[in-house]
Amino acid sequence: MLALYAKSLRHPKAVRQSSQPPWHFLFFSSYSDSPSKKSKLAPLQERRMIDRFKLYAKGGDGGNGCSSFRRSRHDRRGIPDGGNGGRGGDVILECSPTIWDFSGLQHHCNANRGGHGASKNKIGTRGDDKVVRVPVGTVIHLIRGEIPYVAEKISSADLDPWETPGTLVDNVSRSGQERALKVPNMEENTHGLPSHNERNLEALTSMEQTTHVASPVIHSQFSSSESCTEEEIREEQEMQCNVAELTEQGQRVVVACGGEGGLGNVFTAKCPRKTKITKSGFQRDNTLAFEAPDDEQSSLSAGFPGSEAILVLELKSIADVSLVGMPNAGKSTLLGAISRAKPSVGHYAFTTLRPNLGNLKYDDFKITVADIPGLIKGAHENRGLGHAFLRHIERTKVLAFVVDLAAALDGRKGIPPWEQLRDLVLELEYHQEGLSDRPCLIVANKIDEEGADGVYEELKTRVQDVPIFPVCAVLEEGIPELKDGFRRLMDGKMSNGLKIDNIMLD
Numbered sequence: 001m002l003a004l005y006a007k008s009l010r011h012p013k014a015v016r017q018s019s020q021p022p023w024h025f026l027f028f029s030s031y032s033d034s035p036s037k038k039s040k041l042a043p044l045q046e047r048r049m050i051d052r053f054k055l056y057a058k059g060g061d062g063g064n065g066c067s068s069f070r071r072s073r074h075d076r077r078g079i080p081d082g083g084n085g086g087r088g089g090d091v092i093l094e095c096s097p098t099i100w101d102f103s104g105l106q107h108h109c110n111a112n113r114g115g116h117g118a119s120k121n122k123i124g125t126r127g128d129d130k131v132v133r134v135p136v137g138t139v140i141h142l143i144r145g146e147i148p149y150v151a152e153k154i155s156s157a158d159l160d161p162w163e164t165p166g167t168l169v170d171n172v173s174r175s176g177q178e179r180a181l182k183v184p185n186m187e188e189n190t191h192g193l194p195s196h197n198e199r200n201l202e203a204l205t206s207m208e209q210t211t212h213v214a215s216p217v218i219h220s221q222f223s224s225s226e227s228c229t230e231e232e233i234r235e236e237q238e239m240q241c242n243v244a245e246l247t248e249q250g251q252r253v254v255v256a257c258g259g260e261g262g263l264g265n266v267f268t269a270k271c272p273r274k275t276k277i278t279k280s281g282f283q284r285d286n287t288l289a290f291e292a293p294d295d296e297q298s299s300l301s302a303g304f305p306g307s308e309a310i311l312v313l314e315l316k317s318i319a320d321v322s323l324v325g326m327p328n329a330g331k332s333t334l335l336g337a338i339s340r341a342k343p344s345v346g347h348y349a350f351t352t353l354r355p356n357l358g359n360l361k362y363d364d365f366k367i368t369v370a371d372i373p374g375l376i377k378g379a380h381e382n383r384g385l386g387h388a389f390l391r392h393i394e395r396t397k398v399l400a401f402v403v404d405l406a407a408a409l410d411g412r413k414g415i416p417p418w419e420q421l422r423d424l425v426l427e428l429e430y431h432q433e434g435l436s437d438r439p440c441l442i443v444a445n446k447i448d449e450e451g452a453d454g455v456y457e458e459l460k461t462r463v464q465d466v467p468i469f470p471v472c473a474v475l476e477e478g479i480p481e482l483k484d485g486f487r488r489l490m491d492g493k494m495s496n497g498l499k500i501d502n503i504m505l506d
């Protein structure tokens, strides 16, 4: 800041315009009377959560191999010494708990291309990877491209120079050569792109062990939206769902792989001159054969393009308990009362626009509670905030239905709690069959309101098999009992789901 100010002072215009002494600028600028400009970034709560995102990923192209000869007085023809091109960088998705949603992501992510090979057998630098950090609970759907695979964690010491980003080596390592020989051996690949199927298979097996396998049910974002184009609908139909999930901090998957570098003439010239080679591949017995015409040689020296992928990222929050209720039922207030979370609370519907998470701590145990935006009748037809955020419930172990006891009291226009429960169960079932089956409890909120006691008593007679906890979230009454209830629910001591048949309606 000081440097900036010093610079502005040196500027003749700045001297002419500035009537304030320098210390004024330095110390009082933040206390100016003029209305301060509103930050462009709205607080987290005021922004809508971006929990579905289309990503175009492109791995870096491989660098070109070099064609060069070391000539001397005694050897006019020279010895080939052109190094291979470097490998392009990968596009990697990394799971990070500090990322909330996809709002910080760019739609197009390109990794860097590999460096070109150079004379004296120098391999081109490996292109830098593009690492995109995504929230915990990201599910990957694939529209186009190859199935993502787990990024191997290799320390830089274990990498051969061919793999290390940013190195330029004089002596090509053996493994580097072997790798170079393997590169064009991709007969089946009609596009001349390196195929990653083998790696994918290995990776998928390991991924199955480490990542959570999501339910195959996926609800189209576009199904209920009228503004989607035909292309979007087609893409949605072709999409391979749930090809990978990132559920643990630090997990990394490669979604677009860098292209291999082209061959330098130090390799191509080592081959016996009799046997023929085509662009499609080297001989299988690894006796690298070469009698390439000039144009073929140049195509071998060209780096391979990086793979491309079009993905849809979807966020499914991971929480132990979900607070499900109508707008204004007091879910956010309740989350604030049971945990340290500070969600926005308002006396109007749909204050909550994104799921909020809070931690509920016990002496020996911790559970995560998610406050899900309010759900209304017809949410599955996109009424209210729609049903898109219901995917966040799919992974929670247990449910807490929050009802407003006072919604229909004193001629208010709300609906009685038992009807709230019926609508909530139906909306969950519309979203995914069986979603309401998981163990649950009912939080009867706003017990402090006049006449709420009577409604609570009636609720107890109308709903069976599921425990009901009367609370006043604002005054934090009934919270210790509710916490005990959550604990017992998590321990499996209460295992009933809420069924429509168990709700007595008028």
Ligand SMILES: Nc1nc2c(ncn2[C@@H]2O[C@H](COP(=O)(O)OP(=O)(O)OP(=O)(O)O)[C@@H](O)[C@H]2O)c(=O)[nH]1
Pocket (backbone or CB within 6 Å): 325, 326, 327, 328, 329, 330, 331, 332, 333, 334, 344, 345, 346, 347, 348, 349, 350, 351, 352, 353, 372, 373, 374, 375, 445, 446, 447, 448, 449, 471, 472, 473, 474, 475
């Ligand atoms: N009297 C009373 N009012 C409450 C209680 N809990 C919440 N409220 C009020 O109910 C209103 C809605 O509370 P929120 O916590 O924003 O409700 P919500 O369910 O998160 O609402 P959405 O964001 O629309 O889903 C606020 O005006 C709260 O002050 C309670 O126990 N008693």
